[in-house]
Amino acid sequence: MDGKREADEQAALAVRVARLYYHQGLTSDAVARELGLSRPKVSRLLGYARKTGLVEIRIHDAGVPSQALAAELQRRYPFLSAQVVGVPVGSGEEVWLSRVATACAALLGTLLQAGQVVGLAWGNTLDAVSRELLPRAIPDLSFVQLNGSANDSDLVSGFVSETMLRFARNYSAKAYLFPVPTFFDDPVTKEAMWRERSVRHVLELQERADLLLYSVGSHTARTPSHVYSAGYLDSADLASLAAEGAVGDIATVFFRADGSHAGLALNARASGPDLSLIRRAADALCVVSGLGKAAALHAALEGRLLHRLIVDEMTAQAVLNRGEPR
Template sequence: MPDAPAPLPTPPAPGADLQAVQVARLYYIQGLTTDAIARELGLSRPKVSRLLSHARRSGLVEIRIHDPEGQAQALETELRTHYPFLQAQVVSVPQGSPEHLWQDRVATAAASLLGRLIRPGMTVGLAWGNTINAVSHELTPRAVPGVTFVQLNGSANAADFMSGFVTDTILRFARSYSAGAQLFPVPTFFDDPATKQAMWRERSVRHVLDLQAHADLLLYSVGSHTASTPSHVYAAGYLDAGDLDVLAAEGAVGDIATVFFRKDGSFDGLTLNARASGPALSLVRDAPDSICVVSGLGKVAALHAALRGGLMRRLIVDEITARAVLDSVEP
């Protein structure tokens, strides 16, 4: 005998769509459990489950899954397409979250990456600032023999010869890995380029410069005076109004270790760089390995320019900032 035909599904009762929408709102929008919905509407729990199934089958409810990791991975692929030299890690952040949360997430990711990369005998150059300070608070302590952290740019200004903010950041890295720390007690910006050149001939300074030049890994961010939380060098009085005017007139859009670069990533000929204590950006560009850690929409222009100049090997960035940078890439 032929098989009996499958029974047709029971048609929904009149008003089922309205009741299914009501149940779906309570379940998906207000987050009530099926038990709570049953009590509130005077229905049985199986009835609530059937109404939820009806809402999905009939299209009254559409379920979409937005995979933040998938979005991040797509952005990483797009960054590598535009910048083939780059190893990018895009960090997912909740939509609508504040920028300080983005920085926290990015700092945690950077600290994790540093922990995987660091090895015995390594010299790590650190460019101080708000972002790298945030990374220092996320480190997982472990002893790594023979590691030295070297400060990449001076931290003294007219008001404070040796910034406690900077010293604490560098020493926090060193303590986390039971490592040595080489501070760099020179002005962030010299008043006269000739003074800098004279200082650079001193043996004690040459020792620090040699450590910087032979570092195995550099860790830094990009600075920007337009960020919602301005980079420390802009907020702490290291630059006066005249300096900022000169930077604007010469087309500077950002800095790495207080050495400035233009929109196209170039850095030669910028007046303030002759007075800056940070390393030449050619050293940053050609370093064996480097991690640039960036978060915040105020840093988009600076990050875009640094990428155009090839001023990093690795990038850790939040997904919203990454998307904004990619949106600014010319087709």
């Protein structure tokens, strides 16, 4: 009996090591530090995992907390494919974001194919993902920006364009930027701009995207979403959003706690796509990290504003704690 218990404990430890090494991209040294093991011990456990079939194409670890959270998310939201990323006990949100970004970069390596168009909504989370990508040339791949980014701050910093170009360079792909304001001063100006040929070309690429890649924005996140921190919204805008019950945004298009977005005044001036695009898209991957985004993610799930989800386990638990879908 003791021998069986020892074998079970070794298998469980091997799974933990394999998840950190293969799934989350940590080095052997980093795995050893996190689990309090020696580097040779980590190597032996990785070898054991491969030899015994614990590691094949994916890691068989259905009993770990992150996988239980993913299963519960999928039970509550049957339309969803969820990946919940484990994080070290006591770690901060910066670590959570790093782990989620690494997991997203790894998944993209399996999802992206030649000839695809990928719609990309800029922000802090996707900027983090862009820094973790694994270089791979994919023929005839294109990235198209989903929402405009022109304001005084980002015309100088290049935050948005650099994120877009980092994705494109990593995959030897084309990048189609969207050089319009994030928010127009007047909806009539937006309507006129949408009739311009160059803008129509970008809008048409957005419509036929094979994959949409984005996060949810929230002004309550520990690191506020870029649209809130970079001067895109003034106090009157924020007051209007609060009065109308907005809890978050996707590609700078705002939505309420039930996931609805119609009738929110600021959306008439927003350059992002109508959120019905997500429901029509072939695939839509939402990447989220941080407790401040839990309310926005919960609302997005209520409104079916995603098909796939990558999220850290703390944020996943916070979303589940908000209760069953209505």
